[in-house]
Amino acid sequence: MTNVLEIEQLTKEFQRDDVATVALRGFSLTIERGSFVTVLGRSGCGKSTMLNLLSGLSKPTAGRVLHNGEPHTGPTPDIGYLTQSDTVMPWRTVQRNVEMPLEIAGKGKEERTAIAADLIKRVGLAGFEESYPRELSGGMRRRASLARMLASGAETILMDEPFGALDAQLRHELQGELLRLWQQSQQTVVFVTHDIDEALLLGDRVVVLGGLGRILLDQEVDIPRPRDPDLTTVDPRFIELHRTLADALREGATGITPVVGADSQGGAA
Numbered sequence: 001m002t003n004v005l006e007i008e009q010l011t012k013e014f015q016r017d018d019v020a021t022v023a024l025r026g027f028s029l030t031i032e033r034g035s036f037v038t039v040l041g042r043s044g045c046g047k048s049t050m051l052n053l054l055s056g057l058s059k060p061t062a063g064r065v066l067h068n069g070e071p072h073t074g075p076t077p078d079i080g081y082l083t084q085s086d087t088v089m090p091w092r093t094v095q096r097n098v099e100m101p102l103e104i105a106g107k108g109k110e111e112r113t114a115i116a117a118d119l120i121k122r123v124g125l126a127g128f129e130e131s132y133p134r135e136l137s138g139g140m141r142r143r144a145s146l147a148r149m150l151a152s153g154a155e156t157i158l159m160d161e162p163f164g165a166l167d168a169q170l171r172h173e174l175q176g177e178l179l180r181l182w183q184q185s186q187q188t189v190v191f192v193t194h195d196i197d198e199a200l201l202l203g204d205r206v207v208v209l210g211g212l213g214r215i216l217l218d219q220e221v222d223i224p225r226p227r228d229p230d231l232t233t234v235d236p237r238f239i240e241l242h243r244t245l246a247d248a249l250r251e252g253a254t255g256i257t258p259v260v261g262a263d264s265q266g267g268a269a
């Protein structure tokens with residue numbers, strides 16, 4: 001398999017006045033085409049900062065990201081990004097929100113309508129096609145954002161805790177739909193989560209991050225698919241991997257705080 005993303009020594013430092021905050025330091029990772037990689041880490045360890053850099057929305061202080069072998073210099077339609085905040089347009093209905101990337105891609109009305117209707121159904125929003133975002137719950141807006149991002153058909157998808165705010169039942173349904181869509185496509189997914197079970201249910205591989213994006217563990221998930229969410233607490237391999245990931249997270253709990261200082265290059269403050 002070839003690598004779709006090559007992340008080389010990424011460092012991100014935020015500067016305000018004389019104070020620099022380091023959120024990510026020397027982060028390197030390669031991601032194979034067509035794989036599903038989950039990134040697990042505690043709050044503040046730099047996961048969103050890393051996704052922002054991979055998407056091209058944010059520029060690194062040092063290091064670079066190669067997408068299909070090319071250094072990427074800004075956002076590109078080849079990379080879809082579902083951020084933590086809602087990205088739906090308040091003035092468009094759900095249907096017209098989901099159709100938006102298809103409009104941009106120049107698809108005809110009939111094709112747009114069909115693709116959007118299918119995705120809206122898959123994310124459990126059938127019947128809400130003509131609703132505006134203000135008429136939806138937070139979780140429904142999140143699902144509309146997800147459908148819109150999937151409609152873009154981007155070859156690489158970045159997702160920042162997309163199901164965190166949903167109830168357990170809906171989360172399992174959407175995890176299943178996402179896996180079905182991924183298995184039918186050649187897409188590569190980088191999926192950030194706090195949740196160990198979610199990381200294990202979805203990932204071919206789980207990358208556990210500690211403070212400043214330090215990689216604590218890069219674990220292959222050798223559990224055959226489909227993986228049953230009801231087995232996470234009974235299947236011996238699930239339990240074993242869960243323990244391994246929990247141990248890694250615990251080990252990395254120190255040093256989550258970003259480095260802040262006038263000169264941030266010198267190590268932990």
Ligand SMILES: Nc1ncnc2c1ncn2[C@@H]1O[C@H](COP(=O)(O)OP(=O)(O)OP(=O)(O)O)[C@@H](O)[C@H]1O
Pocket residue numbers: 014021022023041042043044045046047048049050257258
């Ligand atoms: N724009 C910014 N300016 C200054 N510091 C920032 C900025 N964005 C992030 N940081 C710092 O970088 C650290 C990492 O933030 P980031 O949002 O990447 O963490 P995270 O792992 O995604 O957290 P969470 O799981 O809570 O979303 C944070 O502790 C924060 O202090």
